[in-house]
Amino acid sequence: QRPLPGVKACDEKIKSRYGGRDPEIKELFTKVENNGLTVIFGKSGIGKTSLINAGLLPELQKNFYLPIYFRIDFSAEKAPLSQIKDFIVNTLRQKSPDMPGFENRTLWEYFHEVKILDGLVTPVLVLDQFEEVFTLGKDNAPAISELFIELSDLVENRVPLNIQSKNKGKTELMPSYYGEHQYRVILSLREDYLAQLESLGKLMPSIRESRYRVVQMTAVQALDAVLKPAGNLINKEVAISLIKKLPGISDADFDEKAEDSYYVKRLLVEPFLLSLICFQINETRISKGLPVITIDLVNDFDMADVINAYYNAAVGTFENNIRLGIEDTLLTESGYRKLESLEELQLKYGFDDLITQTLIDKRIIRKEQRDGLDYVELIHDVLAPVIKNNRDKRIEEQREIERNESVRRALELYRGRRRKYIFIVAGSIALIILTLFGLWAKKNATEAGQFKQKEFANGLLVVANSISENNTEDSSAALFFFFSYKIYKDNNGTNFNAFYKAMYAQLHNTQLTALRVVTNSIDNEDEEGVVTDRHFKALAVSGNYLYAGHNRGKVYKLNLKNYEDVSQFYDF
Numbered sequence: 001q002r003p004l005p006g007v008k009a010c011d012e013k014i015k016s017r018y019g020g021r022d023p024e025i026k027e028l029f030t031k032v033e034n035n036g037l038t039v040i041f042g043k044s045g046i047g048k049t050s051l052i053n054a055g056l057l058p059e060l061q062k063n064f065y066l067p068i069y070f071r072i073d074f075s076a077e078k079a080p081l082s083q084i085k086d087f088i089v090n091t092l093r094q095k096s097p098d099m100p101g102f103e104n105r106t107l108w109e110y111f112h113e114v115k116i117l118d119g120l121v122t123p124v125l126v127l128d129q130f131e132e133v134f135t136l137g138k139d140n141a142p143a144i145s146e147l148f149i150e151l152s153d154l155v156e157n158r159v160p161l162n163i164q165s166k167n168k169g170k171t172e173l174m175p176s177y178y179g180e181h182q183y184r185v186i187l188s189l190r191e192d193y194l195a196q197l198e199s200l201g202k203l204m205p206s207i208r209e210s211r212y213r214v215v216q217m218t219a220v221q222a223l224d225a226v227l228k229p230a231g232n233l234i235n236k237e238v239a240i241s242l243i244k245k246l247p248g249i250s251d252a253d254f255d256e257k258a259e260d261s262y263y264v265k266r267l268l269v270e271p272f273l274l275s276l277i278c279f280q281i282n283e284t285r286i287s288k289g290l291p292v293i294t295i296d297l298v299n300d301f302d303m304a305d306v307i308n309a310y311y312n313a314a315v316g317t318f319e320n321n322i323r324l325g326i327e328d329t330l331l332t333e334s335g336y337r338k339l340e341s342l343e344e345l346q347l348k349y350g351f352d353d354l355i356t357q358t359l360i361d362k363r364i365i366r367k368e369q370r371d372g373l374d375y376v377e378l379i380h381d382v383l384a385p386v387i388k389n390n391r392d393k394r395i396e397e398q399r400e401i402e403r404n405e406s407v408r409r410a411l412e413l414y415r416g417r418r419r420k421y422i423f424i425v426a427g428s429i430a431l432i433i434l435t436l437f438g439l440w441a442k443k444n445a446t447e448a449g450q451f452k453q454k455e456f457a458n459g460l461l462v463v464a465n466s467i468s469e470n471n472t473e474d475s476s477a478a479l480f481f482f483f484s485y486k487i488y489k490d491n492n493g494t495n496f497n498a499f500y501k502a503m504y505a506q507l508h509n510t511q512l513t514a515l516r517v518v519t520n521s522i523d524n525e526d527e528e529g530v531v532t533d534r535h536f537k538a539l540a541v542s543g544n545y546l547y548a549g550h551n552r553g554k555v556y557k558l559n560l561k562n563y564e565d566v567s568q569f570y571d572f
Contacts, residue, residue, distance in 0.1 A: 001286060019228025020221040020271075021047075025055040028212055032060065032124065035210035036181050037155045039197070040188040042214030044366040045379050047271035048188050049128055051214055057126070065184070066095070066121040071128045074136035079143040081150060085110075088125070092116060107154040109163065111183040124184040125154075131193035135353060152203040157181050190360075192368035216267040219243060219253035222274050233282065234293040241298045242281060246273055247382055270380055272363045280306045308386045314362040318355065325349030326364070327391040330378050335388035337381060342367065342374040403459050450491040457493070460484035 028051070031038045042048050057067040070087045072080045085102045088110070092099040096117060102110055107125075116123050137144045153160045187207075189197065197207055217225065226239045234242070243249055248268045281301055285293050315323045325348065329340045345351040356376070359365045364383070365376045378384060461484045546558040 020217055020223075020225030021051050021055050022224075024051060024212075024214065025059055028056050029059045029063070031210050031212055032056070032065075032184050032186060033063075035184075035206075036157060037185045037187070037204075037206040037210060039207055039211045040186060040214065041191040041194055041211065043192075044190050044360050045270065045272035045363040046214050046216065048214050050271070052126060052128060052186070052188060060124055064121050065124050066092075066116060067124045067126055068092075069126040069128065072132060072137075074132060074140075079140075079146070080133070080137065081107075081143070081147045084125075084127075084147075088123075092123075106160050106162070107150045108158070108160050111154065119182070122182055122184060124186060126186040126188070128188045130187045131189040131196075132357075134193055134196045135357065148200060148203055151185070152200065154183070155185050155204050155206050190367070192366070195369050217269040217271060217274070218267060219249055219269060222246075222269040223254065225271070225274060226278055230278070230282075230293075232292065233285070238293055238295050238298055241295060242277065242293070242301070243269070243274070245277060245298070245301060245303050246270075273380065273382060276310060277301070277303065277306060303382070304386060307382055308389070311364065311383060311386055311390070314359070314364050319350075321349050322351065322355060322359075323390075325351060326359075326378075327387055327394070330365070330376070331384060331388055331391065335384055337378045337384055339368075339375045339377045342376050345376065399455075403455065453491040454488050454493055457484045457488035457491070460487070 028038070028040070040048055040052065053069065057069060060067050068088055068091050070084060072083055074080070076083060078086075085107070089099065089101050092114075099116070100114060105113070111123060133144055133147070150160070152158070187197075191213065200207060222243050223236070223239055226234065226243065227236065230239070240251075240254055244251075246269060248266075253266060253268065281293055281297060284297060284301070288297075290297070315326065325345050329345065329349075330338060332338050342351065342356065345356075356365075356367070360367060363379050366379045367374055367376050369375070378387070548556045548558065
């Protein structure tokens with residue numbers, strides 16, 4: 001049901017279903033076979049671990065190599081070098097229970113003195129996520145230094161100092177097997193840590209000799225990566241349609257004859273994104289009870305929804321300040337990715353090493369070094385619109401809260417002083433509104449500016465209704481109402497939108513009919529002699545009163561308990 005592994009790294013269990021990387025596997029095997037040390041590097045999320053576990057290690061095993069794959073646990077009490085030695089012994093004893101332990105031997109001594117399965121296989125020590133020695137291990141310098149010394153002796157096939165000291169002054173020759181190189185070492189790390197790996201050049205010159213960079217996939221490789229594990233769950237045509245959901249992929253990219261070598265084809269497919277969409281569409285298939293992934297499922301598949309769900313799940317485990325750091329600093333205002341100093345994120349938003357590493361592991365950000373400083377950015381452009389949408393929504397919600405709080409404070413101020421300072425407050429409110437109106441007159445002509453002005457008009461409506469409900473100061477309410485109507489209308493507010501619907505929804509037919517009858521004598525200049533709905537451009541109900549903005553430039557106040565009681569209290 002779930003042959004597609006998702007965003008987790010592939011392991012050796014699915015080696016028969018691991019596809020899309022055959023050329024890389026062959027080239028990597030050749031490098032390992034011909035070199036004592038091979039450095040594998042690539043960007044975060046590019047699929048290094050999957051390539052090693054599900055691709056390279058099975059190929060090594062078929063050719064009489066014994067891989068010993070290990071990732072150092074920097075949260076453990078035991079030193080990194082001790083962890084590695086214990087793991088080597090435990091792995092070998094699974095193959096041959098009588099294998100000796102290290103006792104006091106170095107890595108170099110052990111691999112020279114101990115014959116593994118009578119020398120029929122060659123051990124390959126694979127240290128994955130090696131960049132962690134520079135990040136998580138930086139606070140334990142003595143232990144890391146000890147690891148570097150023994151590892152460099154092993155890689156360079158250099159006789160350790162303790163062995164040299166033992167043999168100093170002796171006439172007999174060292175054993176001949178000390179010169180043999182019957183083992184291999186693989187270091188895998190993110191490419192943004194290559195510069196720090198270079199710092200080991202004096203200890204370990206071989207780090208510059210045999211390297212392999214893991215890159216994105218071509219569309220043809222991606223197709224193989226989907227079809228091989230999925231089996232009968234998806235056919236070729238449907239798989240192509242699914243892959244084309246990824247950014248920049250077209251039908252032309254699936255033409256295997258278009259170019260002679262896969263090296264010069266367009267490297268467009270991020271393995272992380274491919275794994276994510278394959279896993280998600282298969283989950284959709286399972287939820288619908290379908291036997292296979294269909295073209296209809298692919299057509300209905302929304303990449304943005306998948307990315308949005310993944311992003312929110314990934315950052316949802318952190319405090320809100322981490323989300324703010326990502327959304328406010330790693331995107332430009334218009335929504336493009338940008339680099340940000342890791343130090344700045346640490347100081348301003350509390351990004352520590354563990355949080356940063358977790359976000360890298362979750363494929364939200366990647367890290368790189370520039371001029372000796374660490375910088376981070378979003379892992380892919382496809383995250384940018386999703387994160388921008390989250391940011392815009394959050395900012396608008398915050399603005400709404402601030403607007404409501406401003407209105408609440410204004411009302412509290414007004415209610416607290418209205419009895420004692422009725423004229424002062426009324427005058428002050430009028431002055432504030434006139435000032436705001438002056439600012440409004442200089443409004444930004446952009447759509448964003450108009451939207452902000454219409455939101456402000458809504459706030460004024462709330463104030464007008466509340467003043468009328470709590471006070472009989474009609475002129476103040478009318479002033480608020482007038483500016484609300486005027487600002488909204490002059491910012492492209494139409495009669496058929498939420499602003500007017502919200503007011504009309506509070507009216508009853510009898511009330512509107514009563515207003516027509518009462519105002520008919522006032523507004524008898526209509527060519528038909530009747531006041532109709534279209535004359536009332538803005539209406540609102542507050543308490544027992546109905547406020548109506550008439551298209552002839554008047555505001556009416558109608559007592560709903562006494563339809564004969566209507567007054568024109570503001571003329572604009």
